[in-house]
Amino acid sequence: MMTVGYQRVSRRSPCGICGKPDWCSTTRDHRITFCARSATDADRISSSGWGVFYREIRHVPHPVYSLQRKQPRSSKPNALAPVEIRDKVYKELIRFSPLFDHISLLSEEWVSPDQYLSRYGMLPKSAQRRQRLAQSIDDALAKKGARVRALRGVPGFWRTSNGRLQVGGNYDYADDLLLIPFIGSNGLIQACQLKAIGKNSRTSPKYSWLSSIRQRDGCGPGTPLHYEGAIGFKGKTIETVLVTEGALKAATCQSFLPDRYVVGNSGVATSHREIVKAARKKALEIAFDADCFTNPHVARALASLVASRVSEQQFLSCEQPTRILKWDKRFKGIDDALIAGATVHYLDVPEWLKLLTPECFDAASHQLADISPSK
Numbered sequence: 530m531m532t533v534g535y536q537r538v539s540r541r542s543p544c545g546i547c548g549k550p551d552w553c554s555t556t557r558d559h560r561i562t563f564c565a566r567s568a569t570d571a572d573r574i575s576s577s578g579w580g581v582f583y584r585e586i587r588h589v590p591h592p593v594y595s596l597q598r599k600q601p602r603s604s605k606p607n608a609l610a611p612v613e614i615r616d617k618v619y620k621e622l623i624r625f626s627p628l629f630d631h632i633s634l635l636s637e638e639w640v641s642p643d644q645y646l647s648r649y650g651m652l653p654k655s656a657q658r659r660q661r662l663a664q665s666i667d668d669a670l671a672k673k674g675a676r677v678r679a680l681r682g683v684p685g686f687w688r689t690s691n692g693r694l695q696v697g698g699n700y701d702y703a704d705d706l707l708l709i710p711f712i713g714s715n716g717l718i719q720a721c722q723l724k725a726i727g728k729n730s731r732t733s734p735k736y737s738w739l740s741s742i743r744q745r746d747g748c749g750p751g752t753p754l755h756y757e758g759a760i761g762f763k764g765k766t767i768e769t770v771l772v773t774e775g776a777l778k779a780a781t782c783q784s785f786l787p788d789r790y791v792v793g794n795s796g797v798a799t800s801h802r803e804i805v806k807a808a809r810k811k812a813l814e815i816a817f818d819a820d821c822f823t824n825p826h827v828a829r830a831l832a833s834l835v836a837s838r839v840s841e842q843q844f845l846s847c848e849q850p851t852r853i854l855k856w857d858k859r860f861k862g863i864d865d866a867l868i869a870g871a872t873v874h875y876l877d878v879p880e881w882l883k884l885l886t887p888e889c890f891d892a893a894s895h896q897l898a899d900i901s902p903s904k
Contacts, residue, residue: 535563546582550756552829553579565798565826571752573737574796580752580761607748610682616717618683619710621666622696623650628707648780650708652723656701663694684720685739687747697739707740709776711750711795716759720750722776722795736775736795754803757783758790770808771854772834773816773863782816789814796869797821797830801837811849813838814875816854818865822849822884825892832893835878839900853881 534557538544544553546564555562564571564580571580609615613714628649653659667680686696707724721739741747757779758767764787771789773782779793792807794800795816804813815834821827831853838851852875856866866873876884878897885893 546580549619554827565829567629567752567798571738574735574799579796579798587869607682607746607771609684609748609750609759609824612713612715612717612719615683615719617670618666618680618686619718619721622662622721623648623664623708623710625669626650626653627660640700647708650710650721652697652702652706652708654705656695656697656699657720659696660689660693661698666696667694681746682748684750685741687741687744695744696735709736711753711755711776712757713753714756714759716756719753724777727732739793747880750793752799753791754800754807755779755795756807757793761787762790763787767811769802769812769814770806771814771816772804774818778816778862778864781867785867797827798833801834804834805841808838808849809841810845810849812849813851814854815852818862819856819858819860821853821889822855822858822881823889825885825886825888828885828889829892831894832896836896836900851878853878855884857880 535554536557538550538553538555540550542555543550544566545555545559545562547553547566549566552565553563560583562582563575564582567580570582573581575581610618628646628651654863663680663686680694686694687770687843689691689695689699704725706728709724710718711720711722713719723737723739724735738750740749742749755776758770758774761771761780761783767790769789771782771786771791773779773791773793774797775795778792779791782789783791790807790811792804794804815825815831817831835851842848854863855874855876856863857869857871859871860866860871882893882897884891
């Protein structure tokens with residue numbers, strides 16, 4: 530059995546995704562790249578928010594899917610369809626394959642409020658069922674007068690070599706997958722993530738995008754920011770923006786903290802520019818997982834976000850506070866802590882830095898070297 534080795538990138542052999550000589554890593558045969566800076570159109574996203582990219586072969590070490598045959602590639606991905614079209618397509622996808630039809634598959638880790646369950650769908654494991662699903666969506670949109678040519682420009686949808694519409698891969702998955710919509714700032718669905726649940730959730734990559742970037746007439750979603758506040762914010766004016774990891778945690782946070790405008794990124798290293806823009810001239814609360822105190826990769830990403838935030842505030846001569854949320858370390862995510870009724874503490878940046886492990890402090894300090902965060 531062949532053992533796959535891993536190595537850090539270097540100046541001689543920089544990251545093939547971001548081009549930088551540090552932080553990222555790759556397998557020794559360079560078939561898999563782990564990028565710490567970019568997850569745009571990644572094949573999957575690691576638990577630390579890194580983009581994982583597979584070259585030549587579509588193989589995942591612990592797959593959500595059973596990949597049995599090589600997929601055709603598109604020489605050039607299509608441009609994204611307007612968000613209004615993507616929203617219509619994804620809503621039809623959820624309508625034809627709702628989560629409620631698969632509610633028995635949900636494990637105990639599901640923490641999203643029950644009233645939100647109707648927003649999610651389930652992508653069938655059968656390639657044949659998904660092909661019928663794609664055709665049903667196309668037919669339904671045609672009847673409504675909103676036909677999209679071959680559903681082009683909608684990530685996840687593509688045409689097979691025989692011209693048939695497909696959503697997802699052209700092979701059977703190991704199990705059905707939870708379909709999680711990512712909402713834009715206008716309240717429309719801009720992309721969807723997939724999550725393994727039930728018996729395969731512990732051995733499969735946690736999240737992946739519904740993407741068809743390497744397929745005929747396909748495209749990828751990028752790494753959009755999820756705006757839970759666009760549909761769940763209950764305040765009169767937005768004074769505080771809270772960012773957490775992922776759309777599911779964002780839904781839980783918005784339910785428990787309705788006076789915050791909640792957003793969720795797809796990984797701690799993604800969507801920093803969009804987060805800073807959403808929190809412009811407002812207070813920002815960062816609620817990444819509890820390992821932001823002990824995991825240097827997460828600490829580095831959080832510090833990078835703070836640096837971007839402080840740089841903009843200095844440019845705008847604005848001094849709105851930035852806070853890092855902390856809770857009982859028994860709970861990994863802010864969602865678990867809120868559901869358990871745990872006390873949440875609000876730290877400023879210097880207070881957060883004092884609580885980091887030495888390795889995390891070094892990683893964070895490197896990102897903050899050119900600024901003097903005090904808020």
